[in-house]
Amino acid sequence: xxxxxxxxxxxxxxxxxxxxxxxxxxxxxFNHLVSKYQQRLFKLAYGITLDREDSLEVVQDVFISVYKNxxxxxxxxxxxxxxxxxxxxxxxxxxxxxxxxxxWNHKSLEQEYDFQLPEENTNDPEILFWEKQLENNxxxxxxxxxxxxxxxxxxxxxxxxxxEEIAEVLSIKKGTVxxxxxxxxxxxxxxxxxxxxxxxxxxxxx
Amino acid sequence: MEKECxxxxxxxxxxxxxxxxxxxxxxxxxxxFSLCPDCSHRIDRYISLSFAFSCHADQKTMENHEAAVxxxxxxxxxxxxxxxxAGTISGLFGKNIYLKLASILAVLMIGLFxxxxxxxxxxxxxxxxxxxxxxxxxxxxxxETQIEKHTIIWFLEET
Numbered sequence: 001x002x003x004x005x006x007x008x009x010x011x012x013x014x015x016x017x018x019x020x021x022x023x024x025x026x027x028x029x030f031n032h033l034v035s036k037y038q039q040r041l042f043k044l045a046y047g048i049t050l051d052r053e054d055s056l057e058v059v060q061d062v063f064i065s066v067y068k069n070x071x072x073x074x075x076x077x078x079x080x081x082x083x084x085x086x087x088x089x090x091x092x093x094x095x096x097x098x099x100x101x102x103x104w105n106h107k108s109l110e111q112e113y114d115f116q117l118p119e120e121n122t123n124d125p126e127i128l129f130w131e132k133q134l135e136n137n138x139x140x141x142x143x144x145x146x147x148x149x150x151x152x153x154x155x156x157x158x159x160x161x162x163x164e165e166i167a168e169v170l171s172i173k174k175g176t177v178x179x180x181x182x183x184x185x186x187x188x189x190x191x192x193x194x195x196x197x198x199x200x201x202x203x204x205x206x
Numbered sequence: 207m208e209k210e211c212x213x214x215x216x217x218x219x220x221x222x223x224x225x226x227x228x229x230x231x232x233x234x235x236x237x238x239f240s241l242c243p244d245c246s247h248r249i250d251r252y253i254s255l256s257f258a259f260s261c262h263a264d265q266k267t268m269e270n271h272e273a274a275v276x277x278x279x280x281x282x283x284x285x286x287x288x289x290x291x292a293g294t295i296s297g298l299f300g301k302n303i304y305l306k307l308a309s310i311l312a313v314l315m316i317g318l319f320x321x322x323x324x325x326x327x328x329x330x331x332x333x334x335x336x337x338x339x340x341x342x343x344x345x346x347x348x349x350e351t352q353i354e355k356h357t358i359i360w361f362l363e364e365t
Contacts, residue, residue, distance in 0.1 A: 030280075030284070034276075034277065035273075038276070042266070042267070042268045043264070043266065046263055046266045052266060055266070056272060056276060060276050060279055060280060063280055064280065064283045064284075064287070067280075067283075067284055068287060134258075135262060138255070138262070142259065153256075156256065157259045157263075158259070158263050162224070162225075162226070178217065178226065179217065181220055182216060182217040185216075185220050185252045185255060185256075188255050189248070189251050189252065189255065192255075
């Protein structure tokens, strides 16, 4: 317990030090920030945009925004929380921008064929095929969720945030987090089970 | 689509798997879940949804070459941002201050001390700056007098 607390303090000091160096415009501090957070922010951005290229652009914009606005960061919250907020904000703005150009409805080749199967999977081609189908169906179902609902699901599933943390990041009530998360899970489950029923009835006809 | 259990709503299940119920509620639901196959199935499905989505996102990591390209773009963006701030009044004399001072001095010198004795006969100061270009390492300025044009080039030597 004491060790954990000491480690947490050490992390805070490191973070404070990093922020101070960023405010002084030290180049290595900025490089350190990028290498430390780029994968995590990319994953979060991907969860929201569901597009690889868009996520790359979003993460890049996040770091540029941090570089420009670091002087305004008063450290009321942790650097993690601040970066997460900027990423969410950039993603939603990005999506709004592209929605006007009908980009969101565009189906990229990557979404259809780029699924990497986990190594521990069986080699049975039929099982592999259905697992792939399941993943495809899940991603399709996630795309149909309303923005606000999906955002809560992403923060819970990818970032592992508690209801309280999600409520703080999105400036909503804890009860709203609970109902949106439940709605997301229920919609996804219903959608997947509907697909499963279709698959079974299709199999019976064959 | 599955029917809801009478004793436990699907929102309760959602909160249960996220550890957002009180310990008392948790204990009573745990007992119920061990006896109710519908709720037990729903718990499994809810957990697997988050897990499958997280796994899918895990596969979407940034490749090394993508990270390198992004690093390069960020460097350019930072440089551009610095250049822009140098263009403001506060940053006007921040960078390339020697080049800027040399330009002003050169214009004054051409105006006050003509190159040729013949030019002493008439007005010789520059009447217009035809063109000028300011880069990080060099500046070029073309000045037009009443008689001819002068091209002035300054180089910034690396220290």
